[in-house]
Amino acid sequence: MRKKVLWLLTMPAILALLTGCTQVNEDITKDSTGFWNEYVVWPLSQAIEYFADVTGENYGLSIIIITIIIRLVLLPLNVKQLKSSKAMQDIQPELKELREKYSSKDAQTQQKLQQETMSLFQKHGVNPLAGCLPLIVQMPILIGFYHAIMRTPEVATHSFLWMELGEPSYILAVVTALTTFLQQKLMMAGAAAAQNPQMTMMLYLMPIMIGTFAFFFPSALALYWVVGNLFMIAQTVFIRKPMMDKQETGGKAK
Template sequence: MKKNLWIMLSLVSVVLLLSGCTEFDQPISSESNGFWNEYIVWPLVSFIKLFADMFEGNAANYAFAIIIVTVIIRLIILPLTIKQVKSSKKMQEMQPKLKELQAKYSSKDAATQQKYQQEMMQLMQTSGVNPLAGCLPILIQMPILIGFYHAISRMNATPDAFELGTFLAVPLAEPSIVFAVIAGLIQYVVLMTGPAVDNPQMKIMMYIMPLMIVGFGIILPAALSLYWVVGNFVSVLQNLVIYKPWNKNKPDATDAKGAK
């Protein structure tokens, strides 16, 4: 299995590990102790409740709050997302030159591989590519995204304080197959409109990630599926603006001049 795929699978494993913390299904309040509760989960819960109170009296008040807070969080981490997408795009554009280097230094002896590593690093420097730039933003985003995930789940575990209500006649405190499937489909669209679609090493994730989201969605509260739906919808818009997938098959100006 390729290195990039291992990296992605490792990141997914970290998400699953953190999502399964012992306090995942415990009630949450302002008196909950610990750094994670005091500085990440409870502030997110309070933020959601702030917007929910603005729609008090509406059965979908928490749904509207989740949508608003999800969009706000996505806008906050937008600079990181842009950096991640641009880095992935540069890496993809550099693939033909990397394949040339691999063919040039196909021998597996230590001296040849050392020379290959040197030229590869030089190529990355001249191309302005940082191999860690694509992973670092994901690691920075994880505490925020997992914290939001925990906030909704633990609000659902505190029904006396947080009545999640319904959205489009779907009870947010109960699992919803419909919401889960929609979340998985939009996750697939996210991957189809992003740089992963052009990377053969990452294509397996285009099938694993949507299935994982559907699997979690059919057993977890619909509020979490709603969070995934909104977050992934924002990601699709970001990909369309940043990555412009409709241009990927168009020859660039340099290639067009060379063909004349």
């Protein structure tokens, strides 16, 4: 759990580092070279242009459409993550018993603990790394989308609602922080993580960090974050919560 928390906390820092790389100040074109430009940034830039044309040069609406498409593509991974999270939560009592049984710090005992833990995971079909997979997949997409927004000149010259898409929006930055907090709050509701001090710290720290980035990034990227958060909130309400309630009801019936 501690390693996962550390990984999540370092994600924004990694994002900030990588957003300054790979020709971020150069416009993306069909002649841009390199794997990153040709297969990530350019296709996303073309997607922005396509949906903007379809919606009458509405680049804000284009970003919203692409965000929803990305989230729908990632939905199966997120559902798998939810199932893995629930399965991990269910075996916590058995994991605690194993840790108490093999509490000695000598190498042989710790090796036995690892073997018994892996056997427990296999028995219940739990993959401890499954929870990180959607995060790993989303990272290059988020960075790629940032580059597509920054390097597609038309984005910066258009507005959406009250926002200039190429400039930061302080109102949207606050909305980004609030929706990030709500999304995490709903994810933690009723879960064992809610009693974990590290996860509780993340509940408040992550929205602050993401909101701070939104204060400096173009509002087009903050729009992506807000729509993504709203999608995840809906996913929690309509998929995760019924899934958890059903499993808890089934567990009580047994």
